[in-house]
Amino acid sequence: MSTITPHAPAPTGDDPHGNTLSIIRQALDRLKFGAVHLTVHEGRLVQIEVTEKTRLTG
Numbered sequence: 001m002s003t004i005t006p007h008a009p010a011p012t013g014d015d016p017h018g019n020t021l022s023i024i025r026q027a028l029d030r031l032k033f034g035a036v037h038l039t040v041h042e043g044r045l046v047q048i049e050v051t052e053k054t055r056l057t058g
Contacts, residue, residue, distance in 0.1 A: 020045060 027036050027050045039047035 023048060 024036065024038070027048060031050060031052060033055055034050065034052040037049040037051065038045055039049070
C-alpha cells in the first residue's frame, strides 16, 4: 500500500482543487486492480491511500 499526502499549496485561479484532482487522477491511472481511499478530516482531504492488488493465475 502506498500513501500519497498532498503537500503542494492549493493552486490559484479558477480551479482551487485542480492539484488534488490531479493527484487522484494519477493514482487511478497507475492502478490496474485495487482501491484509492480518501481520508477526510473536518471536511478537508488530508490523505490519499492507494492499495494495489496483484492477481496471480494458477
